[in-house]
Amino acid sequence: MGWALAALLMLLLALALRQLSAGDRLGAQLQQQHQAKVLMYGASWCGVCARARRDFAAAGIEYTELDVDSSAENNHQFRQLGGVAVPLFVVNGRVYRGYNRQQLVRALAAN
Secondary structure, three states, X not given: OHXXXXXXXXXXXXXXXXXXXXXXXXXXXXXXXXXXXXXEEEOOOOHHHHHHHXXXXXXXXXXXXXXXXXXXXXXXXXXXXXXXXXXXXXEOOEEEEOOOHHHHHHHHHOO
């Protein structure tokens, strides 16, 4: 029974990794489509999004914000990227869920 559980876990891990890499591929395509260094999927009511906007402005980071509430297309892209909660970022073709300032700074520095 142990080998069957191990095989199932390996299969689930492989599927999860495939899904993550598909999200990153789509993220890279969307980033190129919008010609943006940073894409932020957010909402006007989101306090964490507001903090990210302030931090980006203070650091002089250019970004493109796509409001998931005001556009069905933006919401569709957000869902395709695995979005469940805002904000969701795409930096250097990688998808980042939630706002972690240090993580995004490192991602931008890697460019």
